[in-house]
Amino acid sequence: MIGVADCFLEVAKLEFFYDQAPEGMKSLGTAYYTSSIGIGYFISSFILSSVDKVTKMNGHKGWILNNLNESHLDYYYAFYAILSFVNFLCFVVAAKNFDYNVEVNENEQELEPDIGNVAKQRYVVE
Template identity: 50%
Template sequence: MNNLGLATTEVEVAKRVLGLTLIWLVTLIPSTLGAQVNTLFVKQGTTLDRKLGSHFQIPAASLGGFVTLSLLLSIPIYDQYFVPFMRKKTGNPRGITILQRLGIGFLIQIVAIAVASAVEVKRMHVIKEFHITNPKQVVPMSIFWLLPQYCLLGIGGVFDAIGLLEFFYDQSPEEMQSLGTTFFTSGIGLGNFLNSFLMTMIDKITSKGGGKSWIGDNLNDSRLDYYYGFLMVISIVNMGLFLWAASKYIYKSDETKEFNGGCVQMEVKSLDTSPLTI
């Protein structure tokens, strides 16, 4: 019976890790979207008017601080208002399931990229209006046009970034708790790598045969709005895959083993097995 119990435990652990891996795979694209904060968003900002007053110029990368600021402001609102409100509606102690939390975060990310694409369309319109071609020429458009996309990613982080850490830690097998941290950090790292890979490949493909690169060295003569549109499309496809994976996922159960006369009695209390619905 001991051998049978051990084999059963190993099978359950393997199934648990497989389920976590499936969810991990569909979080890589959202991690790629988050990587835009330190790459293309900054590149966008360097082309815009960054003056604040007559003598000070805002560093383009400093707008990344608004992601952190909006995240910090949103956390108390989430905990104090959103969770209690949803708890009354759903009866779930968390307000919503962890996967529902992730899904909302991923949806906000898609909206953020859509906003970034719209701002880029506006920037291209200003470039055409003022006949700007020099890569060092400043586009007469305030850098604060980029604030909505930064703030949306910060708000989304309350759902997806924090939710991801909570999910992987909470759902990892009891004897493999460090696995949760590994899934979380590796997803962020691979998301950044995937971002660099996509940018390199899109640049090569779109500039092939003398075409205009979507992400060229001269951003004033590129089509960054097309690239954001591309990210939006693959994010929507990935959202569909996430919804499918979430509907198949079974949450970890509390298992209490009691040994009585050499027999194993197992009491299973389901934490939450409801599929993701948004």
């Protein structure tokens, strides 16, 4: 299920970086897309190692062990769910404050009446 969600997310992320980038920076948007994947994997590894170190402090057993039966992966995934919820809240704030580029189709529809008026004015003047 996570793999399917990841496929949809990556396609949407690529579309976002490509659509919202200015015309001269489309390739840079694609580079940001691939860079965000790599940075995400590094952050995930950092979170895992940090949780492992913090939970083993002061002589505690730790949440992430070599034996899955003795590990507390339920605590780890609960912590991950909390982080995901905080990430969602940050996303909502960023999405509300983001100024999206206007669709190309909307621009064409807005410009069509103006183009007709300019053509009429040109013929009247000549």
